[in-house]
Amino acid sequence: MNLPESVGNRIRELRKAKGWTQEQLAEAASLHYSYIGGVERGDRNISLETLEKIIAAFQVPAIEIFRFEDESDRRKVLDEHMILISDRSIEEIVALTKINREVIVTLDISGRKDTN
Template sequence: MNLPERVGNRIRELRKAKGWTQEQLAEAAGLHYSYIGGVERGDRNISLETLEKIVTGLNVPAAEIFKFEEDTEYRRAMDEHMTLMNTLEAKDLRALTRANQDIIEHFIIAKAGDT
């Protein structure tokens, strides 16, 4: 799979994690929905300006577009989590991070007790 196809697949994954259609992403990015379809299929060799519009429309860090993971179930769960986190203000994100740390510690301790 070439880079445009991998980027297109990643854009599709991020869009679906938001529960959006191609039309909704196109509107958020200021592009035509058929163009988004071409990007997702890897048919379009997009410019950095267009990539910036898509990243802005998705409200994700640009680096997320280039995170190619093989474990799609894991990636889908992370994408959904990141989508939710991107809606928070910094103070709320810090509070959520502290809560997540406590929860993860609990899972680690519980898992260690199972062995």
């Protein structure tokens, strides 16, 4: 595994899930856009301070930068969902979680009815 390349790919995935260009990520992280391109290609050996700026720009838990074992469509959809709620207040996130839980319970109940 090439860690700089894997981290760069993951940063690209999160950036695209947020619908940002490299320029937008660079601005949010107070970095130069050409630097972001080098990071995404794995050409740059970034410092922890720079990684911290990128994580803060995305407003995601740091562990999200290292979730590159699953490159599936499922991961991309989960990333998009996480990005959508990441800048919400804790109260809004709690409300959205309750709504999601109710929807999932309803889906589970509907799925059981279909198999009977």
